[in-house]
Amino acid sequence: MKKSRILAVAAIALVGGAAALGYTQTALTAAPVEAPADAVAVTAPPAIRVVAAERRELVERLVVTGSIVARQEAAVGVDLSGMIVQELMADQGDTVRKGQVLALLDRSMLETQLAQADANRAQAEASVAQVAAQITDAEIGVRQAAESLDRARELQRKGIAAQSQLDNAVNAYDSAVAKLESARKALAASQAQLGVIDAQKQNVELQIQKTQVKAPADGLILARNATLGGIVGASGGALFRIAIDGDLELSASVPETSLPRLKPGMAVEVRVAGATEPTRGEVRMIEPEVNQTLRMGVVRIALAQDDAVRVGNFARGSIETTRRDSVAVPLAALVYKGTDGFLQKVTDGRVATVPVSIGVRTDGFAEIVSGVAAGDEVVSRAGTFVADGDLVRPVRQQDTGAVAR
Incomplete structure:
Protein backbone atom coordinates (compact mmCIF):
# COMPACT_ATOMS: atom_id res chain seq x y z
CA MET A 1 0.00 0.00 0.00
CA LYS A 2 2.85 2.28 0.69
CA LYS A 3 4.22 1.52 -2.74
CA SER A 4 0.92 2.38 -4.42
CA ARG A 5 0.83 5.78 -2.69
CA ILE A 6 4.28 6.59 -3.97
CA LEU A 7 3.29 5.76 -7.54
CA ALA A 8 0.21 7.93 -7.29
CA VAL A 9 2.21 10.97 -6.14
CA ALA A 10 4.68 10.50 -9.01
CA ALA A 11 1.87 10.37 -11.53
CA ILE A 12 0.36 13.61 -10.24
CA ALA A 13 3.80 15.30 -10.48
CA LEU A 14 4.21 14.21 -14.09
CA VAL A 15 0.77 15.52 -15.04
CA GLY A 16 1.48 18.91 -13.36
CA GLY A 17 4.83 19.25 -15.11
CA ALA A 18 3.25 18.47 -18.45
CA ALA A 19 0.54 21.04 -17.84
CA ALA A 20 3.11 23.64 -16.84
CA LEU A 21 5.17 22.93 -19.95
CA GLY A 22 2.13 23.29 -22.18
CA TYR A 23 1.16 26.58 -20.61
CA THR A 24 4.64 27.93 -21.17
CA GLN A 25 4.67 27.00 -24.85
CA THR A 26 1.20 28.49 -25.31
CA ALA A 27 2.31 31.70 -23.66
CA LEU A 28 5.40 31.89 -25.83
CA THR A 29 3.37 31.28 -28.97
CA ALA A 30 0.70 33.85 -28.15
CA ALA A 31 3.02 36.68 -27.03
CA PRO A 32 3.59 39.41 -29.71
CA VAL A 33 7.09 39.88 -31.07
CA GLU A 34 8.36 43.48 -30.61
CA ALA A 35 10.71 44.92 -33.26
CA PRO A 36 13.92 46.58 -32.17
CA ALA A 37 13.83 50.36 -31.76
CA ASP A 38 16.51 50.78 -34.49
CA ALA A 39 14.26 49.08 -37.05
CA VAL A 40 11.54 51.76 -36.53
CA ALA A 41 14.02 54.62 -37.22
CA VAL A 42 15.20 53.03 -40.45
CA THR A 43 11.80 52.55 -41.99
CA ALA A 44 10.38 56.05 -41.11
CA PRO A 45 10.66 58.63 -44.01
CA PRO A 46 13.35 61.28 -43.42
CA ALA A 47 12.28 64.79 -42.47
CA ILE A 48 13.28 67.24 -45.22
CA ARG A 49 12.84 71.02 -45.18
CA VAL A 50 10.83 72.31 -48.12
CA VAL A 51 9.92 75.77 -49.41
CA ALA A 52 7.09 76.86 -51.63
CA ALA A 53 7.73 78.55 -54.94
CA GLU A 54 6.15 81.99 -54.62
CA ARG A 55 5.60 85.10 -56.66
CA ARG A 56 7.84 88.01 -55.69
CA GLU A 57 9.27 91.19 -57.19
CA LEU A 58 12.69 90.50 -58.64
CA VAL A 59 15.12 93.35 -59.28
CA GLU A 60 18.31 92.54 -61.17
CA ARG A 61 21.21 95.00 -60.98
CA LEU A 62 24.47 95.29 -62.86
CA VAL A 63 27.39 96.81 -60.92
CA VAL A 64 29.84 98.93 -62.93
CA THR A 65 32.83 101.04 -61.94
CA GLY A 66 34.60 104.01 -63.46
CA SER A 67 35.53 107.67 -63.03
CA ILE A 68 33.56 110.91 -63.00
CA VAL A 69 34.09 113.03 -66.13
CA ALA A 70 32.54 116.14 -67.66
CA ARG A 71 29.75 115.37 -70.08
CA GLN A 72 31.02 118.12 -72.42
CA GLU A 73 34.20 120.08 -71.90
CA ALA A 74 35.24 123.44 -73.34
CA ALA A 75 38.86 124.56 -73.64
CA LEU A 105 45.64 140.37 -71.30
CA ASP A 106 47.90 143.39 -71.72
CA ARG A 107 46.77 145.19 -74.90
CA SER A 108 49.01 148.28 -74.90
CA MET A 109 50.88 147.10 -78.00
CA LEU A 110 47.63 146.46 -79.83
CA GLU A 111 46.32 149.92 -78.90
CA THR A 112 49.47 151.40 -80.47
CA GLN A 113 48.82 149.44 -83.64
CA LEU A 114 45.22 150.65 -83.62
CA ALA A 115 46.35 154.28 -83.35
CA GLN A 116 48.74 153.74 -86.27
CA ALA A 117 45.93 152.22 -88.31
CA ASP A 118 43.75 155.23 -87.56
CA ALA A 119 46.54 157.55 -88.76
CA ASN A 120 47.03 155.54 -91.93
CA ARG A 121 43.31 155.65 -92.59
CA ALA A 122 43.23 159.42 -92.19
CA GLN A 123 46.11 159.68 -94.66
CA ALA A 124 44.31 157.40 -97.09
CA GLU A 125 41.12 159.43 -96.80
CA ALA A 126 43.09 162.59 -97.61
CA SER A 127 44.60 160.87 -100.62
CA VAL A 128 41.17 159.83 -101.82
CA ALA A 129 39.91 163.40 -101.49
CA GLN A 130 42.93 164.73 -103.39
CA VAL A 131 42.47 162.27 -106.23
CA ALA A 132 38.75 163.05 -106.33
CA ALA A 133 39.65 166.74 -106.86
CA GLN A 134 42.04 165.74 -109.67
CA ILE A 135 39.24 163.83 -111.32
CA THR A 136 37.05 166.92 -111.21
CA ASP A 137 39.82 168.99 -112.84
CA ALA A 138 40.36 166.28 -115.44
CA GLU A 139 36.66 166.19 -116.28
CA ILE A 140 36.71 169.97 -116.79
CA GLY A 141 39.79 169.61 -118.99
CA VAL A 142 38.09 166.96 -121.09
CA ARG A 143 35.02 169.15 -121.53
CA GLN A 144 37.13 172.16 -122.57
CA ALA A 145 39.18 170.06 -124.96
CA ALA A 146 36.01 168.67 -126.51
CA GLU A 147 34.64 172.18 -127.06
CA SER A 148 37.93 173.30 -128.64
CA LEU A 149 37.89 170.27 -130.90
CA ASP A 150 34.35 171.04 -132.06
CA ARG A 151 35.30 174.65 -132.93
CA ALA A 152 38.39 173.53 -134.79
CA ARG A 153 36.40 171.08 -136.87
CA GLU A 154 33.83 173.75 -137.71
CA LEU A 155 36.54 176.20 -138.78
CA GLN A 156 38.26 173.48 -140.76
CA ARG A 157 34.99 172.73 -142.55
CA LYS A 158 34.60 176.41 -143.47
CA GLY A 159 38.21 176.53 -144.61
CA ILE A 160 39.22 179.14 -142.10
CA ALA A 161 41.49 177.04 -139.83
CA ALA A 162 44.54 175.14 -140.91
CA GLN A 163 44.86 171.36 -140.55
CA SER A 164 47.46 171.86 -137.87
CA GLN A 165 44.94 173.64 -135.67
CA LEU A 166 42.54 170.71 -135.96
CA ASP A 167 45.32 168.26 -135.14
CA ASN A 168 46.28 170.24 -132.04
CA ALA A 169 42.66 170.24 -130.86
CA VAL A 170 42.40 166.46 -131.33
CA ASN A 171 45.63 165.90 -129.40
CA ALA A 172 44.49 168.19 -126.58
CA TYR A 173 41.23 166.31 -126.31
CA ASP A 174 42.99 162.92 -126.18
CA SER A 175 45.40 164.20 -123.51
CA ALA A 176 42.52 165.46 -121.34
CA VAL A 177 40.74 162.10 -121.61
CA ALA A 178 43.94 160.25 -120.62
CA LYS A 179 44.38 162.51 -117.58
CA LEU A 180 40.80 161.83 -116.53
CA GLU A 181 41.29 158.07 -116.85
CA SER A 182 44.53 158.25 -114.86
CA ALA A 183 42.84 160.22 -112.10
CA ARG A 184 40.01 157.70 -111.91
CA LYS A 185 42.49 154.82 -111.55
CA ALA A 186 44.35 156.73 -108.89
CA LEU A 187 41.05 157.13 -107.04
CA ALA A 188 40.39 153.37 -107.24
CA ALA A 189 43.88 152.67 -105.90
CA SER A 190 43.39 155.11 -103.02
CA GLN A 191 40.04 153.59 -102.17
CA ALA A 192 41.58 150.11 -102.25
CA GLN A 193 44.32 151.28 -99.92
CA LEU A 194 41.64 152.66 -97.64
CA GLY A 195 39.99 149.22 -97.65
CA VAL A 196 43.29 147.55 -96.72
CA ILE A 197 43.75 149.95 -93.83
CA ASP A 198 40.19 149.30 -92.66
CA ALA A 199 40.86 145.54 -92.71
CA GLN A 200 44.07 146.03 -90.75
CA LYS A 201 42.24 148.18 -88.24
CA GLN A 202 39.47 145.62 -87.91
CA ASN A 203 42.06 142.91 -87.28
CA VAL A 204 43.68 144.96 -84.53
CA GLU A 205 40.29 145.67 -82.96
CA LEU A 206 39.51 141.93 -83.04
CA GLN A 207 42.79 141.17 -81.30
CA ILE A 208 41.97 143.78 -78.69
CA GLN A 209 38.64 142.03 -78.09
CA LYS A 210 40.48 138.74 -77.66
CA THR A 211 42.54 140.23 -74.84
CA ILE A 242 35.14 124.31 -68.36
CA ALA A 243 32.53 121.58 -67.82
CA ILE A 244 29.69 122.91 -69.98
CA ASP A 245 26.56 123.56 -67.88
CA GLY A 246 28.37 121.84 -64.99
CA ASP A 247 27.03 118.47 -66.17
CA LEU A 248 29.05 115.53 -64.85
CA GLU A 249 28.67 111.83 -65.59
CA LEU A 250 30.14 108.46 -64.73
CA SER A 251 32.18 106.84 -67.48
CA ALA A 252 32.05 103.18 -66.48
CA SER A 253 33.49 100.01 -67.99
CA VAL A 254 31.10 97.16 -68.75
CA PRO A 255 31.90 93.62 -69.97
CA GLU A 256 30.81 93.22 -73.57
CA THR A 257 28.52 90.34 -72.59
CA SER A 258 26.49 92.71 -70.38
CA LEU A 259 26.10 95.51 -72.93
CA PRO A 260 22.94 94.05 -74.58
CA ARG A 261 21.15 94.29 -71.20
CA LEU A 262 21.65 98.06 -71.03
CA LYS A 263 19.41 100.73 -72.53
CA PRO A 264 19.40 104.54 -72.28
CA GLY A 265 17.13 105.80 -69.53
CA MET A 266 17.79 102.99 -67.04
CA ALA A 267 17.95 104.15 -63.41
CA VAL A 268 21.32 103.98 -61.68
CA GLU A 269 22.39 104.40 -58.08
CA VAL A 270 25.90 105.84 -57.99
CA ARG A 271 28.17 105.81 -54.98
CA VAL A 272 31.16 108.12 -55.18
CA ALA A 273 34.30 107.36 -53.20
CA GLY A 274 34.14 109.12 -49.84
CA ALA A 275 30.47 110.15 -50.14
CA THR A 276 28.05 108.92 -47.49
CA GLU A 277 24.91 109.10 -49.62
CA PRO A 278 24.34 107.71 -53.13
CA THR A 279 23.71 109.95 -56.11
CA ARG A 280 20.89 109.42 -58.58
CA GLY A 281 21.88 108.71 -62.15
CA GLU A 282 20.53 107.56 -65.49
CA VAL A 283 22.12 105.73 -68.41
CA ARG A 284 22.65 108.42 -71.05
CA MET A 285 24.58 106.58 -73.72
CA ILE A 286 26.24 103.25 -74.45
CA GLU A 287 29.34 103.91 -76.52
CA PRO A 288 29.23 102.00 -79.82
CA GLU A 289 32.82 100.75 -79.69
CA VAL A 290 34.20 97.87 -77.59
CA ASN A 291 37.85 97.69 -76.63
CA GLN A 292 39.18 94.76 -78.66
CA THR A 293 41.95 94.02 -76.18
CA LEU A 294 40.04 94.22 -72.90
CA ARG A 295 36.65 93.17 -74.38
CA MET A 296 35.05 95.99 -72.40
CA GLY A 297 32.54 98.62 -73.45
CA VAL A 298 31.80 102.02 -71.90
CA VAL A 299 28.50 103.31 -70.58
CA ARG A 300 27.91 107.00 -69.84
CA ILE A 301 25.72 107.66 -66.79
CA ALA A 302 24.34 111.19 -66.36
CA LEU A 303 24.38 112.35 -62.72
CA ALA A 304 22.15 114.66 -60.74
CA GLN A 305 23.74 117.84 -59.37
CA ASP A 306 25.68 116.92 -56.22
CA ASP A 307 28.40 118.96 -54.52
CA ALA A 308 30.08 115.74 -53.39
CA VAL A 309 30.75 114.68 -56.99
CA ARG A 310 33.96 115.91 -58.59
CA VAL A 311 35.67 115.21 -61.88
CA GLY A 312 38.15 112.37 -61.44
CA ASN A 313 36.30 110.71 -58.54
CA PHE A 314 36.15 106.92 -58.55
CA ALA A 315 32.54 105.75 -58.46
CA ARG A 316 30.50 102.57 -58.47
CA GLY A 317 27.15 102.39 -60.21
CA SER A 318 24.33 99.90 -59.68
CA ILE A 319 22.17 99.76 -62.81
CA GLU A 320 18.66 98.38 -62.50
CA THR A 321 18.40 96.15 -65.58
CA THR A 322 15.25 94.17 -64.67
CA ARG A 323 12.25 94.63 -62.38
CA ARG A 324 9.33 92.22 -62.64
CA ASP A 325 6.95 90.05 -60.59
CA SER A 326 7.65 86.32 -61.16
CA VAL A 327 7.68 82.88 -59.55
CA ALA A 328 10.93 82.44 -57.62
CA VAL A 329 12.72 79.94 -55.38
CA PRO A 330 15.90 80.25 -53.28
CA LEU A 331 19.10 79.72 -55.23
CA ALA A 332 20.00 76.85 -52.83
CA ALA A 333 17.01 74.87 -54.09
CA LEU A 334 18.49 74.58 -57.59
CA VAL A 335 20.56 71.64 -58.71
CA TYR A 336 22.46 71.61 -61.99
CA LYS A 337 23.41 68.98 -64.50
CA GLY A 338 25.82 70.72 -66.80
CA THR A 339 24.15 74.00 -67.70
CA ASP A 340 20.59 72.70 -67.15
CA GLY A 341 18.74 73.56 -63.96
CA PHE A 342 16.49 71.26 -61.93
CA LEU A 343 14.32 71.45 -58.81
CA GLN A 344 13.42 68.59 -56.46
CA LYS A 345 9.66 68.96 -56.28
CA VAL A 346 7.85 67.26 -53.37
CA THR A 347 4.33 65.96 -54.10
CA ASP A 348 2.45 63.78 -51.58
CA GLY A 349 5.70 63.14 -49.71
CA ARG A 350 7.62 61.89 -52.74
CA VAL A 351 10.55 63.64 -54.47
CA ALA A 352 10.43 64.22 -58.23
CA THR A 353 13.29 65.98 -60.01
CA VAL A 354 11.87 68.35 -62.64
CA PRO A 355 13.73 70.47 -65.23
CA VAL A 356 13.14 74.22 -65.01
CA SER A 357 13.92 77.31 -67.08
CA ILE A 358 15.79 79.89 -65.02
CA GLY A 359 15.53 83.63 -65.54
CA VAL A 360 16.79 86.42 -63.29
CA ARG A 361 19.03 85.61 -60.31
CA THR A 362 19.06 88.26 -57.62
CA ASP A 363 19.09 88.70 -53.83
CA GLY A 364 19.45 84.95 -53.20
CA PHE A 365 16.49 84.00 -55.39
CA ALA A 366 16.13 82.68 -58.92
CA GLU A 367 13.25 83.35 -61.29
CA ILE A 368 11.58 80.16 -62.54
CA VAL A 369 10.19 80.80 -66.00
CA SER A 370 8.76 77.29 -66.39
CA GLY A 371 8.84 73.92 -64.61
CA VAL A 372 7.06 74.72 -61.34
CA ALA A 373 4.14 76.94 -60.44
CA ALA A 374 3.51 79.26 -57.51
CA GLY A 375 2.68 77.16 -54.43
CA ASP A 376 4.63 74.04 -55.51
CA GLU A 377 6.90 72.77 -52.75
CA VAL A 378 10.56 72.01 -53.47
CA VAL A 379 13.46 70.78 -51.37
CA SER A 380 15.07 73.93 -49.93
CA ARG A 381 18.63 72.59 -50.20
CA ALA A 382 18.61 70.30 -53.18
CA GLY A 383 20.94 67.51 -54.17
CA THR A 384 22.37 66.75 -50.74
CA PHE A 385 20.14 64.31 -48.84
CA VAL A 386 17.52 62.90 -51.21
CA ALA A 387 17.29 61.58 -54.75
CA ASP A 388 14.57 61.38 -57.36
CA GLY A 389 11.73 59.10 -56.17
CA ASP A 390 12.60 59.13 -52.45
CA LEU A 391 9.77 59.15 -49.90
CA VAL A 392 10.20 62.05 -47.45
CA ARG A 393 8.36 63.80 -44.66
CA PRO A 394 8.29 67.52 -45.68
CA VAL A 395 9.01 70.06 -42.96
CA ARG A 396 7.66 73.52 -43.73
CA GLN A 397 8.77 76.81 -42.30
CA GLN A 398 5.82 77.00 -39.90
CA ASP A 399 6.23 73.37 -38.65
CA THR A 400 7.76 72.91 -35.16
CA GLY A 401 9.14 69.93 -33.27
CA ALA A 402 10.45 68.20 -36.41
CA VAL A 403 14.06 67.56 -37.28
CA ALA A 404 14.68 69.18 -40.66
CA ARG A 405 17.63 68.26 -42.79
Missing part, protein backbone atom coordinates in the same frame (compact mmCIF):
# COMPACT_ATOMS: atom_id res chain seq x y z
CA VAL A 76 39.34 128.33 -73.31
CA GLY A 77 42.44 129.71 -75.00
CA VAL A 78 43.68 132.53 -77.23
CA ASP A 79 45.36 132.62 -80.62
CA LEU A 80 47.48 135.61 -79.66
CA SER A 81 51.19 135.19 -79.08
CA GLY A 82 53.43 137.12 -76.72
CA MET A 83 50.56 138.55 -74.67
CA ILE A 84 50.93 138.94 -70.91
CA VAL A 85 48.18 138.00 -68.45
CA GLN A 86 47.33 141.29 -66.77
CA GLU A 87 44.42 140.24 -64.53
CA LEU A 88 42.68 137.01 -63.49
CA MET A 89 38.95 137.28 -62.83
CA ALA A 90 37.96 133.60 -62.29
CA ASP A 91 39.43 130.58 -60.61
CA GLN A 92 39.10 126.82 -60.53
CA GLY A 93 35.75 125.70 -59.10
CA ASP A 94 33.90 128.89 -60.09
CA THR A 95 30.58 128.67 -61.88
CA VAL A 96 30.59 131.07 -64.84
CA ARG A 97 28.15 132.33 -67.46
CA LYS A 98 28.61 132.50 -71.20
CA GLY A 99 30.50 135.67 -72.17
CA GLN A 100 31.84 136.26 -68.67
CA VAL A 101 35.40 137.65 -68.65
CA LEU A 102 37.81 135.17 -67.09
CA ALA A 103 41.11 136.98 -67.65
CA LEU A 104 42.49 140.20 -69.15
CA GLN A 212 39.34 139.72 -72.85
CA VAL A 213 39.34 135.95 -72.33
CA LYS A 214 35.65 135.03 -72.10
CA ALA A 215 33.76 131.87 -71.20
CA PRO A 216 32.32 130.23 -74.35
CA ALA A 217 29.42 128.65 -72.40
CA ASP A 218 27.82 128.38 -69.00
CA GLY A 219 29.63 125.90 -66.81
CA LEU A 220 32.03 124.96 -64.06
CA ILE A 221 35.74 125.81 -64.28
CA LEU A 222 37.62 122.54 -63.87
CA ALA A 223 41.15 123.86 -64.32
CA ARG A 224 42.95 127.21 -64.57
CA ASN A 225 46.32 127.15 -66.29
CA ALA A 226 46.64 130.92 -66.70
CA THR A 227 48.98 132.68 -64.25
CA LEU A 228 49.23 136.36 -63.47
CA GLY A 229 52.07 137.86 -65.50
CA GLY A 230 52.44 134.74 -67.59
CA ILE A 231 53.00 135.00 -71.34
CA VAL A 232 50.37 133.23 -73.42
CA GLY A 233 50.71 131.82 -76.90
CA ALA A 234 48.67 130.00 -79.50
CA SER A 235 50.63 126.79 -78.82
CA GLY A 236 50.60 127.15 -75.04
CA GLY A 237 47.42 125.15 -74.46
CA ALA A 238 44.14 126.10 -72.86
CA LEU A 239 44.07 128.78 -70.17
CA PHE A 240 40.86 127.36 -68.66
CA ARG A 241 38.89 124.11 -68.89
